[in-house]
Amino acid sequence: MTKANFLSLFLLMCCTMLMAQTKVGGVVKDQNGEALPFVNVIFNNSSEGTTSGENGKFYLQSENNHTELKVSFIGYKTEIIPLQQKTNLSLEIELQEETSSLGEVKIVRGKTSKKNNPAIDILKKIWENKRDNGVSAFKQYQYKKYEKLEFDLDGIDSSVVKNPIFNGMEFIFDYSDTNRISGKTILPVFINESVSMVYGDNIENEKREDLLGNKNSGFEQNQNLIAAVKDVYDEYNVYNNYIKVFDKSFVSPLSTTGINNYNYVLSDSTYIEDKWCYNIIYYPRRENELTFKGDFWVNDTTWAVKKINLEASRDTNINWVKELYIEQEFEVLNDSVFLISKDYFQANFSLTKKENSKGVYAKRTRVFDEYQFNIKKAEDFYDKRAYKFNEEVYIRDKQFWKENRLEELNREEEDVYVMLDSLTRVPAFNRIYDIATIAESGYVEFDGWDFGPVYSLFDYNQVEGFRTRVGGRTYFGQHDPWRIEGYLAYGFKDDKFKYGISGKWLLDSRSRLIISGGKRRDIEQLGASLTTNTTDVLGRSLASSGLVSVGDNDKLSNIDLSTVNLEIEPWYNFNVRFGVSYRELSSASPAFSLDYYTNEAQTETASTIKQTEISTILTYTPGRQTSGFGVERNVVNEEEFPTFFFNYTLGLKNVFNSDFNYKKVQFFYDQPLRIGGFGRANASLEAGKTFGEVPLGLLNVVPGNQTYFAMYNSFPVLNFYEFVTDTYVSAHFDHNFNGRLFARIPLLRELNLRELIGARAVWGEISEENKALNASGIPLRAPSRAPYYEYSIGVGNILKFLSIEAHFRGNYFDVPESRSFAVTASFGFHF
Structure with missing residues (x-):
């Protein structure tokens, strides 16, 4: 789940009793x-x-x-x-x-x-007979999946009922219920049901899921909210060595390394549906580790698990989650292959883990049925994905749900629909919902347009002084086929207005053919990027701010940018973009220059770079999941998929008074990594080369970071423009151990801190011809004699939202005014 979506849901959910049998x-x-x-x-x-x-x-x-x-x-x-x-x-x-x-x-x-x-003897039998998920035993498979998602307020007592925030909504407490796992009184605040047909081909490694119907309480058109709710829950297989939950890798009790993490006790044996089964209780060997406690039933002939429950200990190093519970049931097919029949997941989100703290229950029930195997589909079957919004799926009638629900709603759940649909018409509730929307998107919604983003209203730097910015965008719904957005900014020191405007139009939803264009006149720090993002007409780097800078941040540039782009998605998650841009670059500060020589004798100079470019950009993001069918889509599984990026740029001289001919190629690869129980890492590799003679403003500046905050793929100990290249290779590696080491240290383990390490390096060179063009006064040096490198150590999860890292320079200490040490911080809501 993205940080914004998690915050949105948390604000929405956080802002008598009906009996079971x-x-x-x-x-x-x-x-x-x-x-x-x-x-x-x-x-x-x-x-x-x-x-x-x-x-x-x-x-x-x-x-x-x-x-x-x-x-x-x-x-x-x-x-x-x-x-x-x-x-x-x-x-x-x-x-x-x-x-x-x-x-x-x-x-x-x-x-x-x-x-x-x-108990361990039985566990070894499970390992010996271990099978992949049942559908993996066949060439092709298909099944129907019913999914029910619920969010419930926890800790409903008299203090909650009397809280002024619920004025005008008191009727909702008549619908309070009891949580079947904890026995606590809860109040349902969201319910979503969906029915899908899932198809897969294990030979071709293809999978497709067709949504047949979706129903929820009062938010039928808010696909962002639905996607955010679904993203709370991860897919997992208890037979794997590690189970991913909330971005954490828990050791599975069925893991082949489980005996190092769990205690096992043979507790009972009995018949379950005419199969003799053993019951094994398991619990953690050590505190604070990412482990579960619970029990499972295993058949004595197939050694397949029939039923299992997993509960995370309260001291587990995971934020905002007070309780975590998983339950799965399996059916054995022909005494050989097991198929999951039911899956239940429950988490209790809370600001603290105290026994009486109030929070929000998130629950998911999934039921699987109508399995069929080895039915081969046509070659293009898996390419036919949904490409436009189908309103019928979200307005199915009662007869559809009667025929397709694989698990009937109980009376209390039926009543919840009535309550929640009524709640969306209460002004007090809608005010809470509006606050959550602002927290998620950064925009204040009006009829047909949004104001924002509100986080960019104020800023400061040495050139502009105090700066204010206001902006907005058209917004009729998340499936809008076109969108216009822009901003207007003013610097009180330079007494200048800046602006940016962008428009885009979805011409064909099947191929995602989009035409876009925009114009921007603003001040930007170009020394914080390897130029892969300099055609953004609305964005502004944190490096442009002087509020959080180390030393002088006065090497800022004026940028006047116009772009026109055409993009298409010929294959799923593969994007091709063709663009034409015109830029004018000049120094925005008397302390900084982009000057270059215009004659061989080096007697004449120019201060403004005028450049026309044609670019072709290929982006491939396998595994990316999105919501919405409009010109803009939201990514719902950020940091979960690799990214491949290739850019070929052609600089054209004398087109619109353009100054230079050149060719530029860039390649970028980013890969999130899960290293079992040792946490999560991220690695990236970038390389580029410029063919032709170009001045400083068109070269590749190794991205420094003179701020106190972490900036993605930058070098925190480098100053802006410390290294400049026309050929470069850059690599970054960062790893979060998720408290694996600290959990073994008494007293320290109670703080739930997390260990961070990182390393980054760059090699590059610059030609003598490009050096000869330079009249800026800035020495053009490249890390050519050896790769420049840095390394870092840090502590994360301080107070659950703060990470601090110390960065150390590895070489090139002889560079004038260089720094050997830096500290950066980052904030965020992480599990």
């Missing part, structure tokens, strides 16, 4: 009154159960009527507890030690033995 809750203790964790608690003569938490507490509910509760734990006598009522929420259960078997019992509260442990 049977509810039980309480605490399990031993004879000395000490809480017993990881105790197996199930409804007798069923497989519906849970395990007690670290504090011995448990909660369990069922849609069925049950009269007895079975409580069992290795080394203790099994207790059968009669249930006098449908709701029993204050049970205190005491287990007696089983003295006759104490000699056979291994340690069950603490570290269990890795040897002579029947």
Whole structure:
């Protein structure tokens, strides 16, 4: 989930009781009154159960009527507890030690033995018979998927009901419910249902999902919100060694390395749907690591997991999530292949992890059915993706849902639709929704247009002094086929107005054929980019600001840019863009120059560069997911896919008084990396070369960073224009261990800090001909005798939102006025 979307949902959700058939809750203790964790608690003569938490507490509910509760734990006598009522929420259960078997019992509260442990023997059988997800065993597959997403306010009590924020919305508390895992009183605030057909070809490595119907509470047209909600949940396979949840890689209890991270206890055995199964309880060996606790049932012949639940410990190093629970059920096909039949995911978002803190429950239920295999599709089947908004999918009638729901809504969920649809017509609720929208997009919405972005209203630098900027865009909906946006800025020191305006039009939605153009006159720091983004008519680099700079940030340029572009997407996530641009560049500061010689004798100079360019840009982003079908789409899985970028630029002399002929090629590759339980990394490689003679303003400046904040793919210890090249190769590597090391240090582990390391290097050269053109007074030096490099160490997750890194220069200490050390900070809402 993007940071903006997560913040939007958090603001939206954060700003009596209906009964199921049977509810039980309480605490399990031993004879000395000490809480017993990881105790197996199930409804007798069923497989519906849970395990007690670290504090011995448990909660369990069922849609069925049950009269007895079975409580069992290795080394203790099994207790059968009669249930006098449908709701029993204050049970205190005491287990007696089983003295006759104490000699056979291994340690069950603490570290269990890795040897002579029947639970681990069973685990090894699972590894030996380990299979990929069931559909992977076939050449082709297809199935129907029903998905239900819900968001619920947690901690509904009298203080919440009386809160002034709910004035005019008091009726919603009549619809409060009980969470089936925790037993807490909740208030549903969002529900979304969808039915899809999923097709896949394992030979061709293709997959397609066709949405058949979508229904939600009051936000039918807000596909950004729906996409943001869906992005809360990740796809995962419990048989993998690592399970990705909220951008974190948890060690799976079925992992081949699980015995190093978990304790395992064989707890029970019984028939589940005529299959004899063993029950194994597992829990973490160490605190603060990305691990789960829970139990699973495994068949004694196929050694396939029949049912599993996973619950993250509260001390797990993951932000904003107080509780995390996963439950999966599988069907065994022909005693060989297992197919997932049901998946349930639940997370409780909260500002703190205190027991009584209030938050938001996010829940997802998925049901899978109608499996079919080895039905080969036509060659172009997987190329036919949805390319325009189909309103019918979002207005399906009751008959459609009656026929396609794979799991019926209960009465409470049906009532929620009524409540939430009414809520969207309450002014107080719409005010909260508007605030969330501003937080997500940065724009204030009006009828047909938006004002913003509000984050760019004020700035400062040495050239402009204090600067103010106002802007806006047309916006009738996220599927708009055209959009116009622009801004007007004013500097109080240079007493000049600046502006930018852009327009784009989607000519063909199937091929995503878009024509766009724009004009910009502004002041920009060009020394913070390798020129891959200098045709942006609306953007402005953080490096242009003097509010957060180290030393003087006066090497700023005037830029007058006009562009016309045509782009098309011939294949999914493959974009081709043709563009023509005209730029005029000059110095914006008396302390800085872009001058160049105009004659061989070096007696005449020019201060303004006029240049016409034709460019061809190819961008490939495999795995990228987007929402919306208009001229602009939102990416819903940022930082989850690689990016390949290639740019070929042709500079044309004497076209619109252009000054230079040249050719320029650039290649960029960015790759997010998951390194198992060792965290997340990001690596990038960039290379470029300019053929022809060009002045400083058209060369490739190695991007320095004189700000106190992290800037993507820059060099924090370099000053602006410290290195200039016409040929370069640059590489960056950053890694976040996600607290893997700190979690093993007592006391420090309680802070949930995260270790950061990084390294970056660049090699480049500059021709003597380009040096001879330079009349700016800035020495043109390139890191040619050896690659320039930096390295960094840092600490992340300080107060859950701050990261601080220390950067060290590796060489080229002889460069005048160079820095050997720098500190940068970054802010963000990260899990």
